[in-house]
Amino acid sequence: MSVETLRSEGEEQTIQIGEQFATRLKRGDLVVLQGDLGAGKTEFVKGICRFLAVDDLVTSPTFSIINQYSGQMPEGDPVKIYHVDLYRIESPDQLVDVGFDDMVFAHDAIKLVEWPEHAGAHLPEAYWSVGLEGAEDDDVRTITIQRYGGEAGDDVSP
Numbered sequence: 001m002s003v004e005t006l007r008s009e010g011e012e013q014t015i016q017i018g019e020q021f022a023t024r025l026k027r028g029d030l031v032v033l034q035g036d037l038g039a040g041k042t043e044f045v046k047g048i049c050r051f052l053a054v055d056d057l058v059t060s061p062t063f064s065i066i067n068q069y070s071g072q073m074p075e076g077d078p079v080k081i082y083h084v085d086l087y088r089i090e091s092p093d094q095l096v097d098v099g100f101d102d103m104v105f106a107h108d109a110i111k112l113v114e115w116p117e118h119a120g121a122h123l124p125e126a127y128w129s130v131g132l133e134g135a136e137d138d139d140v141r142t143i144t145i146q147r148y149g150g151e152a153g154d155d156v157s158p
């Protein structure tokens with residue numbers, strides 16, 4: 001599987017990289033975002049949401065766990081976007097309580113998941129992986145993008 005590696009030198013550049021990446025998304029796609037606290041996962045999500053014409057302010061779902069936005073595919077069709085932050089999930093059992101399974105397997109939405117490591121086995125096999133890495137004391141980030149398990153837009157049901 002080929003890995004694309006990009007460099008960002010600041011928050012706005014990460015947003016732009018997210019926006020450019022989003023041109024490849026199909027309805028039903030799952031994107032998992034990995035990286036330490038403050039790596040820029042939510043900034044990248046802001047870029048995806050910008051491309052999908054989300055009007056709402058995109059903020060971190062740290063406490064809400066799941067934020068939902070209305071967006072538009074490039075052809076103009078409406079699309080639901082789920083933005084999930086699993087940082088506070090302590091065991092995969094809690095995912096059931098927040099409705100994670102139905103959400104993550106939804107065919108009609110675009111799903112963006114921060115801290116997917118906390119999802120245990122509750123993730124589909126086909127997804128985009130976005131990784132962000134950088135030193136705490138500067139603005140440079142290395143962003144890696146990989147596609148796992150099938151083509152974008154493929155059926156991701158278990």
Ligand SMILES: Nc1ncnc2c1ncn2[C@@H]1O[C@H](COP(=O)(O)OP(=O)(O)OP(=O)(O)O)[C@@H](O)[C@H]1O
Nearest residue numbers: 008009010011014037038039040041042043139141
């Ligand atoms: N190149 C960069 N890309 C993204 N964010 C950057 C960059 N340089 C500095 N920053 C700063 O790093 C922070 C990234 O915050 P963000 O909320 O996106 O992180 P996160 O990975 O979602 O963290 P968390 O795990 O807490 O949700 C912001 O304060 C942003 O201004």
Ligand SMILES: [Mg+2]
Nearest residue numbers: 041042060114
């Ligand atoms: Mg975040």
